Every structure is written in C-alpha cells, then in structure tokens.
Amino acid sequence: MSIERSPGVPEIETDPRDRIAEAREPTEKTWFRNLDEAVIEADRCVQCGSCMAACPSDSIGIDEETGRPTLVRMCTGCSRCWDFCPRSGLRYERLNGLEGSEARSAYAVSAAGDHEGQNGGAVTALLAGLLEAGEIDGAVVVGDGGDALTGEPVLATTRTELLESAGSSYTQTMQLGRVDELIADSGLDDPDIALVGTPCVIQGAAALDRLQYDDELASVTLTISLVCTRSFAYERLRSLLIGRGVEIDSIDSLEIDGGDLIARDDGGARLLTEDVEAFDAAALRGCAECSDAVGEAADISAGNVGSPDGKTTLLARTEAGEAAIDAATADLDPDELDETAALEGFADWNRRQAEASIPRDLDADAPLSITYTEHHDAYDGTDRAPESLNPARVHQYEEWC
Ligand SMILES: Cc1cc2nc3c(=O)[nH]c(=O)nc-3n(C[C@H](O)[C@H](O)[C@H](O)COP(=O)(O)OP(=O)(O)OC[C@H]3O[C@@H](n4cnc5c(N)ncnc54)[C@H](O)[C@@H]3O)c2cc1C
Ligand code: SF4
Ligand code: SF4
Structure with missing residues (x-):
C-alpha cells in the first residue's frame, strides 16, 4: 500500500452498537424495517448506499423502480444499516467536528495539458497520475448510466x-x-483503491473504515469528496427538464455553476440555463438535512467554488490527501490558493440551510450514534417523521424481519 490512510480527524472511540446496546432494552433491535419507516418511506433517503455496505448478511439490495434500498433476504436486526445511515443512526457531523476539519493545503488546479472534466478535470488527472505512478490500482468513480442525468459506479x-x-x-x-x-x-x-463520492458516501465510508466494519472497504486507501449541496431524483429531474422542452437524449452534460443548472449538447451549446432553485422539487429531500457540503471526512475535497472557470478547487485534508496530490504533480497544473474564504462561506451557508431543515440538533460533540428512540423523539410530529411501511412490502417484512 503506497498511500497510507491518515484520517486527520477525531478518532471514534466508541463502538456505536455498544452504546445502543446500553441504551435499549435487551430485546430491542433496530431492523431494516425501522430504517425503511424513518428514512425511505419518509422520503429522506439520499441513496448513498451506506446501509447496503454496512449490512453483514447482504440483506439489502436496490429497488429497480426507485433506486432506493430494499430488503432482499432475511434481516437479523443487527442494527448496522441504521447505525451507518447518515439520515438516521450516523451522527455524521461527529466525524469531522461541526466547524469542519481544517484543510492542510488548497489549490486551484487544472489537468496538465488537454483535459476533460467537469471543471479543471483535476480529479480525473489526479487519479490517472496515481494509477500510472502505481500508487493506486483503480478508482471507484461514476461512469455512463445511459443518459446525462444519471451514472453507474x-x-x-x-x-x-x-x-x-x-x-x-x-x-x-x-x-x-x-x-x-x-x-x-x-x-x-x-488492491489499493481510491473512492470518489459525494460527502454522504464519504461519511459512510469513513465511519465504516474507522470502525473497521467492512473488509472490502479496507481496500479504499484514498477518498475524494466532490463538493455537494444537493443531488436529484432521476425521474423528477427528467420530467422537469422535459416539461421545459429539453430532449433528454440531446443533453451531453449537466453542470451547476453560479447558482444555475446548465444543460449542454455535445457541441457545448447551452440547451437550458435556469436558476437551480427552480429544480428544488427534483432535489432529494434528504439532502436538505446535510450540513457537510465539502466532504470533511475525505482525504481530498474537490469543487468549483473558490477557483476561476476551468479550474478545480482541491483541498487536501489529510496527510494521505497531500501525498496523493504530490504523487500526481506531473498530471496537474496547480496554483496554491492562499484564500479559501469563498468555499468556507459556501460551506457555512449550506450548514445554516441544514440547521433550518433537520429536526434533530447538529452536535459534533455528541456520540456518533443516534438510537431509534432518539430519532423518534426528534422527528415525531415534524414533516420528516417516520411513515408507515408500504403495504405492498408488509408481507416481506413478516417473512424476513
Ligand atoms: C451531485 C453533485 C453536486 C455538486 N455540487 C457542487 C456545488 O454545488 N459546488 C461545487 O463547487 N461543486 C459541486 N460539485 C462538484 C463539481 O461538479 C465537480 O465534480 C468538481 O469540481 C470536480 O471537477 P473536476 O473537473 O476536477 O472533476 P472531473 O475530472 O470531471 O472528475 C469528476 C469525478 O467524479 C466522478 N463523479 C461524478 N459524479 C459523481 C457522483 N455523483 N458520485 C460519485 N462520483 C462522481 C466522475 O466519475 C469523475 O471521476 C458537485 C458534484 C456532484 C456530483
Ligand atoms: S440514506 Fe443512505 S444509508 Fe440511509 S437508507 Fe438511504 S441509502 Fe441507506
Ligand atoms: S447534499 Fe449531502 S446528502 Fe445530498 S447528495 Fe450531496 S452530500 Fe449527499
């Protein structure tokens, strides 16, 4: 392994299940059905996949129709899906500290030479440089998903x-x-693998890594978080675009820039430019509760805020992140950034937005885990309260939970 992980953020000293075991009656378990009621049926799931990664019995799959988690075999009530879900049991802000982990260094970067990419192409160039230098064996990224609105890992x-x-x-x-x-x-x-993901994906990976709950994720030696304040539900985004007369097949790329959602064709011409807030109805509702826009649990954060057009802002948050940027310098054209105020202001703004939406307190000093009972106490009576199970699935739960 060439790039040693160095979280650079508080170690988690408590196994969340120990605390949960103390807090519950001995017979109480948290089952997937509880996650379903509190997160999936309550329309708060952000489709990060942490529950699926955490399940030791591979009982969670993906519902083909909704793209959300679903039970595919017997649930043992071990609580792990709950514990690692950033919308329920995982107090994700505990991973970094509410004010965020300090970046060790900051750069405005484009790929050296010609590049392809969303902004400066820095993430792609960094990964390619690491691969060719033998520092990693591969990277989990998101490739073509059939049209420009979606992707496949x-x-x-x-x-x-x-x-x-x-x-x-x-x-x-x-x-x-x-x-x-x-x-x-x-x-x-x-293998040594880099993982590129949105902050919620990186939160799940960081929690599983630090608690050493997943052997395969032990292969992930570098995490890169894309800056993110919202993601969209595919069908809802698709119908809003179609409603504006945009043909989905003619979209080559989407971008969010300066508060606008921009769709382009394969020649780079704009098919649509509109305030991204006009697409709020298509945003995943759970994203509103996310206060971690820059992915503070990652080794490297990457976004466009804070850099000129055609460059990517890269923040190295850990030693591993700094070592990775150093190891790939031949592929990168970096300018050191003295000033990260724009990105910090953006992260603060997002944190305030999350505080206004999330029914529980954001508290970076509280224990990492939130029990099912604590969740109910905070969410019941709000518009984000747990919902009843889908009647079509009840028979499955009778059999499997
Ligand atoms: C949902 C979302 C919202 C974002 N919102 C903002 C924002 O508000 N402000 C901001 O500054 N930046 C935002 N970004 C980040 C920005 O779009 C760029 O990804 C970032 O600046 C890196 O650009 P690049 O040219 O260096 O990346 P590239 O060289 O293009 O590489 C990007 C890498 O990310 C992978 N990838 C793409 N989408 C995903 C995904 N959904 N999950 C995991 N991996 C993925 C690609 O496969 C590729 O490997 C957002 C990104 C996403 C996915
Ligand atoms: S938010 Fe993530 S962890 Fe929680 S239910 Fe959805 S996919 Fe699973
Ligand atoms: S806003 Fe937060 S919860 Fe939503 S996709 Fe981005 S990182 Fe995940």
Whole structure:
C-alpha cells in the first residue's frame, strides 16, 4: 500500500452498537424495517448506499423502480444499516467536528495539458497520475448510466476508463453499497483503491473504515469528496427538464455553476440555463438535512467554488490527501490558493440551510450514534417523521424481519 490512510480527524472511540446496546432494552433491535419507516418511506433517503455496505448478511439490495434500498433476504436486526445511515443512526457531523476539519493545503488546479472534466478535470488527472505512478490500482468513480442525468459506479483501472467517466452526475447510485461487488468483479487481489463520492458516501465510508466494519472497504486507501449541496431524483429531474422542452437524449452534460443548472449538447451549446432553485422539487429531500457540503471526512475535497472557470478547487485534508496530490504533480497544473474564504462561506451557508431543515440538533460533540428512540423523539410530529411501511412490502417484512 503506497498511500497510507491518515484520517486527520477525531478518532471514534466508541463502538456505536455498544452504546445502543446500553441504551435499549435487551430485546430491542433496530431492523431494516425501522430504517425503511424513518428514512425511505419518509422520503429522506439520499441513496448513498451506506446501509447496503454496512449490512453483514447482504440483506439489502436496490429497488429497480426507485433506486432506493430494499430488503432482499432475511434481516437479523443487527442494527448496522441504521447505525451507518447518515439520515438516521450516523451522527455524521461527529466525524469531522461541526466547524469542519481544517484543510492542510488548497489549490486551484487544472489537468496538465488537454483535459476533460467537469471543471479543471483535476480529479480525473489526479487519479490517472496515481494509477500510472502505481500508487493506486483503480478508482471507484461514476461512469455512463445511459443518459446525462444519471451514472453507474465503475472501478476504473486505466486512464482511458477514467477519462470516459469524467464529469459530474447529479443523481445518486447507492455507490457505497456497490464497492464490494466492483472490487470482487475486477479480479484484483488486495488492491489499493481510491473512492470518489459525494460527502454522504464519504461519511459512510469513513465511519465504516474507522470502525473497521467492512473488509472490502479496507481496500479504499484514498477518498475524494466532490463538493455537494444537493443531488436529484432521476425521474423528477427528467420530467422537469422535459416539461421545459429539453430532449433528454440531446443533453451531453449537466453542470451547476453560479447558482444555475446548465444543460449542454455535445457541441457545448447551452440547451437550458435556469436558476437551480427552480429544480428544488427534483432535489432529494434528504439532502436538505446535510450540513457537510465539502466532504470533511475525505482525504481530498474537490469543487468549483473558490477557483476561476476551468479550474478545480482541491483541498487536501489529510496527510494521505497531500501525498496523493504530490504523487500526481506531473498530471496537474496547480496554483496554491492562499484564500479559501469563498468555499468556507459556501460551506457555512449550506450548514445554516441544514440547521433550518433537520429536526434533530447538529452536535459534533455528541456520540456518533443516534438510537431509534432518539430519532423518534426528534422527528415525531415534524414533516420528516417516520411513515408507515408500504403495504405492498408488509408481507416481506413478516417473512424476513
Ligand atoms: C451531485 C453533485 C453536486 C455538486 N455540487 C457542487 C456545488 O454545488 N459546488 C461545487 O463547487 N461543486 C459541486 N460539485 C462538484 C463539481 O461538479 C465537480 O465534480 C468538481 O469540481 C470536480 O471537477 P473536476 O473537473 O476536477 O472533476 P472531473 O475530472 O470531471 O472528475 C469528476 C469525478 O467524479 C466522478 N463523479 C461524478 N459524479 C459523481 C457522483 N455523483 N458520485 C460519485 N462520483 C462522481 C466522475 O466519475 C469523475 O471521476 C458537485 C458534484 C456532484 C456530483
Ligand atoms: S440514506 Fe443512505 S444509508 Fe440511509 S437508507 Fe438511504 S441509502 Fe441507506
Ligand atoms: S447534499 Fe449531502 S446528502 Fe445530498 S447528495 Fe450531496 S452530500 Fe449527499
């Protein structure tokens, strides 16, 4: 392993299940059905895939119709899906501290030479440089998902595969739950893998890594978080675009820039430019409760805020992040950023937005885990309260939970 992980953020000293065990009656368990009621049926799921990654019995799959988690076999009530879900049991802000982890260094970066990518192409160039320097064996990124609105997680092991996956996909893929399978399918033996994800995906990965709950995720030696304040539900985004007369097949790329959602064709011409807030109805409702716009649990954060057009802001948050940027310098054209006020202001704004939406307190000093009872206490009576199970699924739960 070449890039040693160095979280650079508070160690988690408590196993969340120990605390949960203390807080509950001995017979009380948290089952997937509880997660379903509190998160999925309550329309708060952000499709990060942490529950799927955390489940030791592989009982969670992806509902083909909704793209959300669903029970596919017996649930043992072990509580892990609950414990690692950033919309329920995982107090994600505890991973970083509410004011955020300090970045060790900051750069405005474009790929050296010609590049493809959403902004400066820095993430793709960084990964390609690391791959060719032998620092990593592959990277879990998001490749072509059939149209420009969606993507599919892939384990890229060549520069060509990385370039094919450049750009941003604004819908979620249950990515973390699919990492194990991608590694197994690759045939790589004990690989070192970089993971690129939205902050919620990185939160789940960081919690699983620090609590050493997932052997396959132990292959992830570098995490890169994309700056993010919202992601979209595919069908809702699609119908809003169609309603504006945009043909989905004619969209080559989407971007969010300066508060606008911009759709372009393959020649780069704009098909649509509109205030991204006009697409609020398509945003995942759970994203409003996310206060971690820059992915503070990651080794590196990457976004466009704070850099000129055509560059990516890269923040190295850990030693591993700094080492990775150093190791890939031949592929990067970095300018050191003395000033990160724009990104910090953006993160603060997002945190205030989250505080206004989330029914529980954001408290970076509280224990990492939130019990089912504590969740109910905070959410009951709000518009984000747990909902009854879908009647069509009740028979499954009778059989499996
Ligand atoms: C949902 C979403 C919202 C965002 N919102 C903002 C924002 O408000 N402000 C801001 O400054 N930046 C935002 N970004 C980040 C920005 O769009 C760029 O990803 C970032 O600046 C890196 O640009 P780049 O040219 O270096 O990346 P590229 O070289 O294009 O590489 C991007 C990498 O990310 C992977 N990827 C793309 N989409 C996803 C995804 N959904 N999940 C996991 N991996 C993915 C690609 O496969 C590729 O490997 C957002 C990104 C996403 C996915
Ligand atoms: S938010 Fe993530 S962890 Fe929670 S239910 Fe949805 S996919 Fe699972
Ligand atoms: S806003 Fe937060 S919860 Fe939503 S996709 Fe981005 S990181 Fe995940």
